[in-house]
Amino acid sequence: HELIHVNQKHTLDILFIEILKVIFWFNPIFIFYKKAIQLNHEFLADEKVVKSHNNVPFYQNLLLSKANVNPTYYLASNLNYSVTKKRLIMMTKNTSTTRALLKKGILIPLLTALVFSLCTKVVAQETPQKEGKNVYVNGEAYYKKTTFEIKDEKGKVVAKKKYSDLTAKQKQLAPPLVIRSNNDKPLSEKEIIEKIEKEEPKTFIIDEFDPKNSKTKQQDPNTIYNTAGLTEKPEFSGGMDAFYKFVGDNFVTPKTPDGNTLRGKVYLTFIVEKDGNLSNFKIIRDNFGYGAGEEAIRVLKTSPKWTPGEINGEAVRTLYSLPIAIQSKS
Structure with a gap:
């Protein structure tokens, strides 16, 4: 019996389930798996012995004699079936081939349904709109x-x-x-x-x-647009690098009382008109101080015309905002 355990490598099964118990220590179901595997090993070994010697009563008596060598005394009645009793019953139990195939046939659709149920992807569905209610259409x-x-x-x-x-x-x-x-x-x-x-x-x-299609219908020709709503954004001739060079060449840095080096930014907004001129200058924030914001507005008023913003090819008034960095040298 023990030699059959060795030949069928039942030890590997036990080692495998022990590793799983270590990894999934929080799951008690693996304890029952181990007991079921060990019982199945005994059934397999008993089956091999019975087929080899073809003497079931003798083998059963041998198992009983081994089980009674060190009897266990319980303080209460033991109502559970012992492993030995299960083995004795299994030796004399006959299962028809038809019944075994029927059980296997039932198991296949059950496993298939389980796999599909676990692999099903749940997708959020849009709530149906009530009849007559206007809806957004993509x-x-x-x-x-x-x-x-x-x-x-x-x-x-x-x-x-x-x-x-x-x-x-x-x-x-x-x-x-x-x-x-x-x-x-x-x-x-x-x-x-x-x-x-x-x-x-x-x-x-x-x-x-x-x-x-080249004109945009406007309710008010003086409507001011943000750059985000344009098909073509306003631009200084030569790009922003040329614009900041123009500002640097014309900006007069304000003098500080103590003559120290100062750094800061002036944040401005202005409107690029349909003809490219700039208007409606506003200082949003002046981190530099000492009149730097007013000097930045003076420079912008002398700016060459910009290319105006457009919607479908039509020039529109555009609100533009930008920071101007300033550095004074002592």
Whole structure:
């Protein structure tokens, strides 16, 4: 019996489960796994002995004699089945092949269902909107069946794009999203989805050079825009390096009472007008002091014209802010 344990390398199984118990010390289930594995080892060894000698009663009596060498006395009745009793029952137990195959067949779908349940990814779902409520429609979803043909200056189609591939300016020229019916009643989410699904693939032409697309409709021509909302940002001729060189060449550093070296920054805002001139100068913060902010405004008033900011090719008034670093030398 013990030789069979050695030949079947049952020691490796015990070492493996002991390693798992060390790693997963907080999980008590591995204690029961170890007991089950040890019991199964005894069953395997008993099976080999019975098949080799074909004398079950003799082997059972031998096990009983070994078990009674050092009897254990309990203070109370032992109601649990001992390992020896389980081994004796297993020796005389017959399991039909059909029943064994049936158990294995039931185990396969159970394991498959367990694997799928553990591998299922839960995705947050959007809460359905109530009927009649106006909803936001993503442009990419709305135009998923639409192809946009892009024209060049000569009116020739040079590219075909999906909505997601369009530039910010090209997206502004795309037809507006229809989220209302003909009677101006807001469409529900369901109606919008049905509208998108039923529509046949379409093709829209985007011509940035068409005169009617080169102007931006403004309610007030004096509207002031932030740089974030522009298609073209305002720029000093030659770039910002040239601008700071212009400031350095013309800025007169204020004198300090004690003549010490001072460093600081002046933060200003101004408006780049449609013709490129600068106006509406404001000092946001003057870390330097001694009139440095006023001197910075004086220099900006002498600045050459800038290239104005644009929206779809139309010049607009743009609010611009920048810091000017100042250093005085003793």
